[in-house]
Amino acid sequence: MAPRKGAAANKSGSKGVPKKRVAANGFKLPEPIAPGVIITDVAKKQWRIGHSIGVGGFGEIYLASCEIDKPVSNSADYVIKVEPHRNGPLFAEMHCYMRIARPEHIETWKKERKLKRLGMPKYLGSGSFEYNKERYRFMVMERFGRDLQKILEQHSKRFSFKTVYQVGIQILDVLEYIHSKEYIHADIKASNLLIGYKPGTENQVFLVDFGLACRYANDGKHKEYKYDQRKAHDGTIEFTSRDAHIGAHSRRGDLEILGYNMTQWLCARLPWEDNLQDCNDVFAKKRGFMENISSFISLCFPDTEPPGLNEYLEYVVSLAFDEKPDYEKCRNILREGLKARGYRDDGKLVFMSATPVLPSKKSKARTDRKVSKRKSEESDTVSNEESEEIEEPLRNRKVAKKRAKISIGNLEKKEGSPVEKENKAKANLKARGRGKRKDKIAVGAAISVPYSGIVNPTPQMLALMKKNVVI
Incomplete structure (x- = not known):
């Protein structure tokens, strides 16, 4: 069966000969x-x-x-x-x-x-x-599912803190296995990380594309640290390790590449991405920043430093060229980082948007949310596909809010209760004040939304209602 002829073949001017x-x-x-x-x-x-x-x-x-x-x-x-x-x-x-x-x-x-x-x-x-x-x-x-790059682009080019560290832990597992076989991957990036396709692998990330993988040792003897022009700057330039920039191969290089990826997934952009065409300039900037990791972290995260990232990069920099990394130490650094933010290493991948997303008109009012410092840095909005994977703290908060609304609603409906009497008195006052409100609206005064029109008030809104505050 002959190969398909594309439109490009017809435009080439050669009849019957498809364009290569x-x-x-x-x-x-x-x-x-x-x-x-x-x-x-x-x-x-x-x-x-x-x-x-x-x-x-x-x-x-x-x-x-x-x-x-x-x-x-x-x-x-x-x-x-x-x-x-x-x-x-x-x-x-x-x-x-x-x-x-x-x-x-x-x-x-x-x-x-x-x-x-x-x-x-x-x-x-x-x-x-x-x-x-x-x-x-x-x-x-x-067969695998979507790659992380596509998911990343759907979430404003940033992942939530939990997602980044959870993926990092999984990749460290893979790197430890690869390195045990005397190979390095050398090209870790979001487009080479795929979600599992088979049932039961939805929370698993696979490291693929070993086109640049190479041996860092032969029968236990590590290759020497030297410049190799043929392999200099190999890999994806924004993530290439300092060793790979000179064509050298090392296990610490893979860990460094992973560190650059995690940093970019958290802050969206690395400091050297403005001039990726100049490999030597990128290399020089990486060397400078890795000699002063605190300044690197401060530049990427001017507001809040991700717990553990500085420690992880400091450890990678401390490794000798031919030294075997302590993979469990690296995993524990990330686990402690998760713990510091109130998460745990549960193995679940929740792809949340790290950039605040404005609620739609049909969504519930969110002004009542007293968001903690941790939650203010990453949105709790999740796509429909991952809504079932929302973290336990968020789920507990929603359950508590629902129970509060039910209890207050029952109290208000109870005939003869103090709350019920108070509501009747407020209703009379409001009836007398309606004419004044209409006059204000008519002359173009600022319009306030009466709480009687709120379909799903939060506990905080109900508290204001009791005080007769217009919201």
């Missing part, structure tokens, strides 16, 4: 592969290709199934990454997965450390095949 697809980084993209094609991996297992679900910097990702006798459904549990043989990035990633991501290795690690989950993708198969006289390389993986 090229990624932004210059790599040739594979020609579209028709759903239904069956390929065989190196272990002789067959896979059926479904429709495309995404295009990357060097290849394309398709849904896949091991049930080759029927079409691949939209709910397929697997995906296949495909790239032309001449490219290369998938070749490096594939061999990295083969060494460190075999399912049995991951499960053994989880059992030894008593982990309920680990966001390390599993290698399920790989190989090569020919399609329309073109040779392609492929790798089979689990």
Whole structure:
């Protein structure tokens, strides 16, 4: 079956010859592969290709199934990454997965450390095949959900404090596993962090895209610290570690990259993002700020410093180039940070907006909320998808508020009660004052909303009503 011909092919002026697809980084993209094609991996297992679900910097990702006798459904549990043989990035990633991501290795690690989950993708198969006289390389993986970058953009480019630290703890788990295999990831960022797709993995983040992963040691011997022009500034420039800026590879570099990510997720922008085209300038600024972390934190968070972030970065900076990090110490720093803000490490990911969102006209009045210092820094507004995941403190506050309204309402309705008598007296006073209120409105005086028109008053509003205060 011939590949699809896009509109670009018709505009090129060559009849019947589709225009070659090229990624932004210059790599040739594979020609579209028709759903239904069956390929065989190196272990002789067959896979059926479904429709495309995404295009990357060097290849394309398709849904896949091991049930080759029927079409691949939209709910397929697997995906296949495909790239032309001449490219290369998938070749490096594939061999990295083969060494460190075999399912049995991951499960053994989880059992030894008593982990309920680990966001390390599993290698399920790989190989090569020919399609329309073109040779392609492929790798089979689990299917994942949305990436954090898309979620981040839906929340004003900032995550809540709990979300950031909870994700950080999960990534530290993955880094400890990867580093135990003598590899570093080198490109941690929101677009490479995916939420689980299968039921039960909704609160799990997976670190994907090992295209820049490389060995920092060989058989226990750490590589030396030296400049390598070929790999200098590798990675995503705003997060690249100081070691990676000179082409050196280290475990502390991965922890530093994670620190930059957490900082950006909390404050939305890093100090060196104004000049990302100049790699040396970015490198110089990172060195300067990491030599004075307090000034870095103060610049990023002029109002309130996130508890634990300074301590985490100070620890990363204190590590020697070839030193093994204390991963549990790093996790505990973040856990203590959560505790300082009234949260706990419950493993739940609640993607809340960190930027205050104005309530709609139909929403309940929120002027009565006496928000604590912690809550004033991050909005409690949550998307419909995550509304069931709201933290316990917020839920308790809403329950208490509801009970208060019920108790006050019952007291007011009770005939002969002091409150009921007081309300009747207020009603008479209000009736006599209506004419004056209408006159004020008629001449353009400031209009106040009478409390009788409030559908769902809060306990604080009811208290004001008893004092005959117009609100």
